[in-house]
Amino acid sequence: MIDVRLLRTDLDAVRTAQARRxxxxxxxxxxxxxALDTxxxxxxxxxxxxxxxxxxxxxxxxxxxxAGKNDEAEAVMNESRALGETERQLQADFDGLQAQLRDxxxxxxxxxxxxxxxxxxxxDNPVIKGPVNMPAAFGDHQRVPHWETATVLGILDNERATKIAGAMFTMQRGxxxxxxRALCQFALDQNADAFEEIRPPSLVTTATLTATGHLPKFADDAFAIERDDLWTIPTAEVPLTSLYAGEVLDEAQLPARLMAxxxxxRREAGSAGRDTRGMLRAHEFDKVEILAIxxxxxxxxLLQELVGRAEALIAALELPYRIIEICTGDMGGSHHRSFDLEVYAPGCDAWLEVSSVSWFSDYQARRADIRFxxxxxxxxxxxxxxxxxxLAVPRVWAAILENHRQPDGSVRIPEVLRPYMRGAASMASK
RNA sequence: GGAACGGUGGCAGAGCGGACAAAUGCACCCGCCUUGAAAGCGGGAGGCUCAAAAGGCCCGGGGGUUCGAAUCCCUCCCGUUCCGCCA
Incomplete structure (x- = not known):
């Protein structure tokens, strides 16, 4: 939420700024x-x-x-009783207005x-850095979509994922x-120097999903577990942001750095039929999120630092990438400023959004009531x-399969991941 | 899921219908004392709303009773312990 007081003191500035969206x-x-506030x-x-x-x-x-003056007391009580009636009516009006304003x-x-x-x-999103690591030309062996390579290697089985869970689910094998899993562990280890690792719940309450700005506007994008009044998280941002909800932190505790x-x-409502093959879009995926309060x-x-950390991981995985800044018309509703990291996937011939880094100013914290x-x-x-x-796994996974595909059809595993893959240096068909 | 007991300020913990924003202790801040510190002594200090003062609100959330509720009643949520079930 933005501060209501801004509407009273800086209405013109608010209008001008919001018009940019x-x-x-x-x-x-x-x-x-x-009007409601007035x-x-x-x-x-x-x-x-x-x-x-x-x-x-x-x-x-x-x-x-x-003082024993019961008659006088009785008279005052009567007066007070009458006022109480009016007060109750005003309070009811107040409650109604307040709910409308909040909504x-x-x-x-x-x-x-x-x-x-x-x-x-x-x-209109400007590219502010890159392309980095972009080869002069890609070989034919790299111009193969990852779902084809993955099928040959037997490491992706989306047909059976669909049998088990329905469309838009993926399943990796071997x-x-x-x-x-290696990508997740790698991402966590690379940021362990400054971020506390959290293993939060992946089911949250309505209040928690509202704090980050996902509700009430985007209810269709999340899976709801109605019987128990819970929601599945679309990102670790949701539980991590609310970790200190309702608390007053000491200045010395800031910045609090958390990762998970x-x-x-994601329900991906409205995306049916898009990116149906491979790993580009799915109802469930793995991600490591880094967050600061x-x-x-x-x-x-901190914003620059977070971008730098996401970038360092992609660079270490030897993938071609660029950084774009999100313009006002494309920015998420909660965002104050944000940047995307895109990786080039030669097999799909597309720039894939693999990371999004955002500053929310006090918008989420006001909803979550995080103060200091x-x-x-x-x-x-x-x-x-x-x-x-x-690091968001699926698209990085896909980009590795396409960029690191060798002429013989195998896929080279970047050095940095090998310790997490029992030493394996490549993935080849049997 | 069942039962019992709880939820009060940063923490601990009293209060259980009328001057309670709330005792007390610890922690905290400012003085005094001291070469400095500790101890001791004196004083201060909650949050929200309002431009501010006044006023109002806040004792887990919501509702009710009452002239008046931290205190009584209902309900929901959360916690602890025991039982049941279970990875």
């Missing part, structure tokens, strides 16, 4: 929020004055009773960072499964959150 309905939501504040003043009166009368009753506020997106590039769609490997579940001042540096206290200062302040995929 190019979503007309957002401006309408802002107007609605302003009414709510008037009502609050009215209700509080009434309450003050009731509180005062109640105290009088206590005093009169003790609108939850749907208003974050304010883009001043440096986020303007643009209307992903076509060294293919080992490779998926989790399975990720920080002060606003620490955030810009500065030394020597009164009060608390909303924290900032940032996160990024250190």
């Amino acid at each position: 190019g979503k007309p309905d957002v401006l309408a939501q802002i107007d609605a929020a302003v 009414k709510l504040r008037d009502l609050t003043a009215e209700r509080d004055a009434l309450r003050a009166r009731v509180n005062d009368l109640s105290k009088q009753v206590g005093g009169l009773r003790k 609108v506020m939850l749907r208003i997106p974050n304010i883009p960072h001043v440096d986020a590039p303007n643009g209307g769609s992903d076509a 060294l293919g499964a080992t490779l998926a 490997y989790t399975p990720c579940y 920080a002060t606003p001042e620490q955030s810009p540096t 206290k500065r030394h020597g200062q009164k009060g608390t302040e909303i924290a900032n959150t940032l996160n990024g995929s250190a």
